[in-house]
Amino acid sequence: MQAKTSLPVPGILARITQFISKGSMPYIVSTLYVLLTTLWVYNDPRSLPAFLLFLSSIALVYVLPMDKRIKLVMALIITLIIIPILGIRNISYLEVIFQISLFSALALGLNIVVGFTGMLNLGYVAFYAVGAYLWAIFGSQQLFLLHSIPGTAPPTGVFFLPPDTFYLFIFLGLGVAAGVGILLGLPVLRVRGDYLAIVTLGFGEVIRVMANNLDKPINLTNGPQGITPIQRPTIPAFVLDGWNTIFGPLVGRTISEGEFYNLFFYLLALLIVIIIIYAVIRLDNSKIGRAWVAIREDELAAAAMGISVVRYKLMAFAVGASFAGVMGVLLAASRTFISPESFNFMQSIGVLSMVILGGLGSIPGAIVGAAVVVILNNQVLQGLSLWLSELRQSGMVIPLINFNLSDLSAQLDPAKYQRMLFGLILILMMIYRQEGLIPARRRKRETNNVAPVETPTPPSSITGTEA
């Protein structure tokens, strides 16, 4: 990351960036920043601005020009020591970071399909559902209930598989989701770009409707009620004890196994995301990644160059799907409850808006997009809701228009307007910044060299009929 010595920001900001990029300044600045924000969050675990500033410290460490080894050490300290301690003090932060990791993986997977290969997949959440239901069915008591009507049979207390098979199912989820991706891809990949979007949308709905209705003739998914309880892998007692003896004084109290699971799933998600990021970077720079981009830019030319278009498209589908499958397994275990409503169309669009926001084909973009959308969704919208309800309770009167704030409709709850948020992100990004917040490096190279020549394609369909 040594190349990023200067950031393109004008005026006073440019001078600040120059100042903190010189010599040993980056080390001092980032250490101070991390320490200060950490202390702030530590002392005030409920403060949203403190938490956001703390998260931005991670971005700062990533952006500032420093020795890679030191960056790595700082990142390890932040993720393995600081976040667990702060997260245990306020579990909702751990949840947010867990979700960011989860959605980063989804966004990275969708990024391969949409960003690298240029196929718009609107049913991406289906693969997530496949992974989640895979572990939900095998990791719960569902297989004993196949012939009972949902909600009637009492839980037996006996599980079909031991809890630690979860680790095996992470790999199974990867394989099964990839297989489903190939199965879906085989018939639909001949379909044109914009049709593909609708077909994949339909596929996503098919999976959801099936999850909703496969409680008969055999009760496989338990219908709309969803499957619960789903097992979590066991945590050995010495790990929990170890945590409590080492970190207990810092947190201020000892924690139970239930709380420790939050930490466990955060670390697991982080580990998987790091592996996925590594895989995506390697893929991006490989022959496969270049083939994907070639297909995105011009399918015909790519085929003429000897790229097997169908094979590489299938590969993109399978790789993208497999990431979602893994995260699905993780989701099922961490939530212990899965229902079809977790996998509706809005989730697919949410992941799409993360990819679009970050920048199509951009790996850091997908992660930043996931982080921004999750934070907007879970923290900012909720915060606005809270603020509005406080305003309502205050009963203040706005003087000029004589409007009593307690009359503010209780229906106006920003936390419920996720669709509007996603919609706005998509529209605004498409109109004003198609390349995203962090444009892909490859795209940046292209746009810096030559501006691509616009050749409008002549439309040929005919309205009206002479037939």
Added chain:
Amino acid sequence: MQQTTTLPKPVTAAPSAFKGITQGVLRPLGQILIFIVATGLILSAFLLLLAFLLRGTAIDQAAIRNNNVDIVSYTVMNLPQVLVDGIVLGFVYAAIALGYTMVYGVLEFINFAHSEIFAIGAFVGVEVLIALNNGGMLAAAPLLGAYGWLIFAILAGMAASGLMAVTVERIAYRPLRHAPRLVPLISAIGVSFFLQDAIRMVESLTTGQFNRIIPSFGNFDSRIPIFNTHLGITALKLDVEVKSLWVMGAAILMLVGLNYLVNVTKLGKAIRAVAQSQTSASLMGINVNRIISLTFLIGGALGGAAGVLYALKFTRIDPFIGFFPGLKAFTAAVMGGIGNITGALLGGIVLGMLETFAGAYFSIFTMGAAGAEYKDILAFGILILVLIFRPSGLLGEQVGQKA
């Protein structure tokens, strides 16, 4: 219409008017009739054949156990009602599909937000009727007056939807007209999501409710008996709701009107010209932007009318109501050959009938294992099959692959 000064004038008025009526009115009417009869016959024949083949099997016995009639009688008994329901649904789909197909024909782009344009039409129409009902106007109105108010509500829905479609085009699509294909599509998805919550916000702020129910007025809910006879031991009975007749009538009127507009009038000629080549059309003095706006206006207005008709038929609406009808109408448009108005009509009727058939018979033919809830999947299954085996649709011409 200032645009088409360079187009050749018809030689004489009389043959042109005659041609206009045959081309713009009689032909679409004939097509509608043929499509309905053919689809109905084929589907019924297939179904009856299936029922006959299944006589005496476990499925038949299950039917006798649950419904006290054997499977053939069950099929025949329900057939007339299912056919009529299918036709009504088909007309609704066709009316929505026209909006997709017109925009696709002109801009080569899937107007994803059309489903919300449809929902806006439904909401405006229903809110107008609710307001009238609260004012006591609907209860007081005589029968003709009630019909008049319904037409007024439909027109209000059309106006709102048409204007919204034009606004959406102006804000979210026009700046992206020469961008790569996926860009306006993503923008359209964004608009769709934005509008869903915008409708919800307006509704919850003004009425505080999520679901709205169309007031019952006039004689729309009463049923007109068509026939009630016996075929052997099977009772055959058919009655049609007045509102179903209204839906059919209004839809036919719109379909024929649109056909006339596109195939006969100067504006239609300009639309077809823009669809063929925007550059050439602009060289011929056609204001392309204006024609595209008008296309959105017409498509949106049709979608809005379909929304009010949908609300009339199914009574309950909510802000997310547009999603499934919109998707199915898109399927219908693709099935018929997108960009082709007759195709949208055929696709709508076929899909409407298929879905109603599936909803009515799935349960009995699978012994209750898979019920009507799978009819939503059916549309997607059909869409995938059509796109794989005949991507240009039933009536479409082969179109070369574009990037």
